[in-house]
Amino acid sequence: MMDIDIDTILNTAESTLREGLRMGADEVEVYAIRARDVTAFVENNSVKHVKIHEPRGVGLRVLYRKRMGFASVNTLDNGSIGYALDTALKIAKVSVYDRYNTLPDPRHVDTLEGIYDDIIESFSVDDAVRYANDMLNTARGYDSRVTVDSGVFSASMLIHVICNSRGISLHERMSIFSCSIMGMAREGNSVSNFDVQSTATHRLKDIDVHRTASRFAENVVGTLDSKACEGFKGSMVLAPNATLDIIKEPLVFSVNAHNVQRNASRFSKMLGREVGSSDLTVIDDARLIECINASSFDREGVPTRRNVVIDKGTLKQFLHNSYTANRSNAESTGNASGSVNTPPLIDATNFIISPGSICYEDMIKEVKRGIIINRFSGNVNPVDGNFSGVVKGGYLIERGEVKHPVREVMVAGNVFDALKSISMVSKEQVSVMDSLLPYIVVDGVSFTV
Amino acid sequence: MIDGVSLEYLKGFVDKYNSSSSRYTEVRYHKRILNEVRFTKGKQERVRSILKAGVGIRVLSNSHWGFSSTSTLDEESLYSTLRNAKKASDALSYSSARKVEGLADARLAVGRFENCSIKSIDVRDIIEMVRDAEKEARRVDIRIKSASSFYREIIDRKIIVTSDGAAVELVDSKPEFVVTAIASQGNRKVSATEGIGITGNYDDLFKEMSAYDMARSAAEKALKLLDARIPKGERTTVILDPAMVGLLAHEAIGHLVEADFVLSGSIAKDMLNSVVASDIVTLVDSGSSDIAGNAAGTIPVDDEGVFTRRVKIIESGVLKEYLHSRESAYIFNAEPTGNARAFEYDDEPLIRMRNTYIEPRDYTLDEMVKEVKHGYLLKGARNGQADANGEFMFGAQEAYLIEGGEVRELLKGVSISGITMDVLKSIDAISRDFKYDIGTGYCGKYQPMKVDGGGAYLRCIATVGGV
Secondary structure: OOOOOOOHHHHHHHHHHHHHOOOOOOOOEEEEEEEEEEEEEEEOOEEEEEEOOOEEEEEEEEEEEEEOEEEOOOOHHHHHHHHHHHHHHHHOOOOOOOOOOOOOOOOOOOOOOOOOOOHHHHOOOHHHHHHHHHHHHHHHHHHHOEEEEEEEEEEEEEEEEEEEEOEEEEEEEEEEEEEEEEEEEEEEOOOOEEEEEEEEOHHHHOOHHHHHHHHHHHHHHHOOHHHHOEEEEEEEEEHHHHHHHHHHHHHHHHEEEEHHHOEEEEEOOOOOEEEEOOOOOOEEEOOOOOOOOOOOOOOOOOEEEEEEOOOOOOOOEEEEHHHHHHHHHHOOOOOEEOOOOOOOOOOOOOOOEEOOOEEEHHHHHOOOEEEEEEEEEEEEEEOEEEEEEOOOEEEEEEEEEEEEEEEEEEEEHHHHEEEEEEEEEEEEEEEOOOOEEEEEEEEEEEEEE | OOOOOOOOHHHHHHHHHHOOOEEEEEEEEEEEEEEEEEEOOEEEEEEEEEEEEEEEEEEEOEEEEEEEEEEEHHHHHHHHHHHHHHHHHHHHHHOOOOOOOOOOOOOHHHHHHEEEOOOOOOOOHHHHHHHHHHHHHHHHHEEEEEEEEEEEEEEEEEEEEEEOEEOOOOOOOOEEEEEEEEEOOEEEEEEEEEEEOOOOOOHHOHHHHOOHHHHHHHHHHHHHHHHOOOOOOEEEEEEOOHHHHHHHHHHHHHHHHHHHHHHOOOOOOOOOEEEEOOOOEEEEEOOOOOOOOOOOOOOEEEOOEEEEEEEEEEEOOOOOOOOOOOOHHHHHOOOOOEEEOOOOOOOEEEEOEEEEEOOOOOEEEHHHHHHHOEEEEEEEEEEEEEEOOOEEEEEEEEEEEEEEOOOEEEEEEEEEEEEEHHHHHOOOOOOOOEEEEOOOOEEEEEEEEEEEEEOEEEEEEEOOOOO
């Protein structure tokens, strides 16, 4: 479907390196991508349109006397790359000196198997439409009251190349199949909450549009006859999507070494100390091919690894790229991230919360009074950890029994306090895009109506 | 690619290849330059320049849309992109996909429109300004342990040609500046932000407040918030500042009246000409910067080449109009509104808002506060979201307690929520002092989009999500 010659991209990258050095840069890094995405969009209960997209581009980081410049263009032709090189160098020359500005040296990279499914090469727009229709029909077939507001089935192939003037020269192919579905259920004048379900895999055979669509349909139909309840203080049972909405961002923010160094992280002085209950173990693992952020090396060409971030409640390490590692006199953890349009940032790769020992059913039985939160719509401040927002797809639990769906309930609290108040973590884990998450129970949470 | 293409080139292309098998062909060249300077705690975090340019082609063929895009601009690449778009529309012909019955007639734009004068500013000067502003925030107090600031400008050049007559060139510039201060004491840490995003030139950005004043203001806000309590959760009277009113207009009603959303069953379905708000409420979405200047969502022409017009969504409490693309306008037998927008060349146009606001009335803020026995004054917009059932939420950076007609202590920011109709009908006072104030934000609906919103101070009843 796309005859991409990796050698051509590599040659372009190598000659860009040489040209950059010739123009006076001390160090040069070239990050180039070529991709092909086929996407079918669902809108208002039918497949609306299909899109074929072939992004390509190059991002250039240059260092001039420890000053950094960056420019990117969305083509791979020599004229454009020449323009980007010139722009990056001009920026570097007027930038501020920073002695920690260096590029990483080459290290041995263990190539990850299983992140490229060659079926992607023959995946057509008709295939995308078929999968999108399957997803749509599953949701609509589940119950006639289900309305699919929008949805996507997408198949992407990505080739990326990273080269730097210290000798790193790496490339990797990956494929990603993903689907998402969003909508509500309607009966007369009663409209349920929105629900969104999404999933993504590296291999086509692993993607289950039926399960995703069924889960979505079950959630929206389930909350159709929601009732109001009183405000109270009790337990919140976080479903994986709600954990993503409430907990993931402040947690990843706080272990990001950049935020630690700029004194924005609550965990700045907490290494080796307790930041969560003993039920909480958090792992960043780019080597886990079941999740879609798996890769052999990061955005700077540093090999990826499995990083245990929080072990049984104790903060073990921060996530670094080369710059923050230089500043902390540490080793990069392989977490340089970002597209061709930005110099390397830091992010978690695959975000995993380890499973607990109790099964979901027993967990619910243990809850005296609480609300199951399927989705959270609100604001979370990663600096102070305060969150406040609306419970979506909520169910009231009383004395270990699920009573009824609830509506118009707000939930508020502090994430960092919540981490310490985790009382139960389920055995079951659900894979949501780049995360693998169990159900989590947090006690002492305020619900307002 | 650097030099781009001309209007004549794309017109020639559409004339040559718009075959009889396609009902409609739309070719859109979009060159975007994004420049950004960011400093964090005395360090240059990044200075970058992104060039993203290409052509997106959309065809309506056999009653189905097809879209494809390319960043190589020679005739052969454009032709193969057109064929890909055709292929995409053909793929739908054999499925159960809903047919596009037609496109409404529209005022199609012809000519050249600029809403800024592109002057190149020395990157050195911007680096200095951003660096000094960040430093200024930390100079305010020893407890400001960290700060960051960034300047970003998006400069667009677009050419849109459609097979039924649009032929327009657009030049646009949207700069923004944001500074965030983080105050720390003991184990407590809070952040506060000040910023502005506009349509216009660099010089327009600091007309009302200098970068240093914004930095000091962010630092002072963070210091005040350091000791603030979290408000009690309750359903009560709230007074919203212009930024919060902008978010209310955007989240509580704007999304619900996007015609694609109406078609898939939003609560606004079947509600045209019904009373949805108190009679002092007139709510508008406009492509121009009405009432005050430089609103960030300003566009004279949308990405279907249609002139934007001012849409009175709610007039004196009555729901009057939805927001349309040409396709949805045809379905609803309405006049297109110019709300079809695409973020970049490789995005297809979707129905999106522009500048969404509630018209000012005759109150003053003081009068409004005096009449409140107990409630909150909410300031500074954060995230917001709307749900199909009319339940919406959005966040405030600061909440001031109001007791006995007086503004009392500052409390931490919270989210508020409500049901659209309940909240809009509870509005009982709107002040005079109009302002756009959500121009640094982006609205997300598959694609990000620069929008703006505003209003004057407004009083209503909503649920405050506290502890």
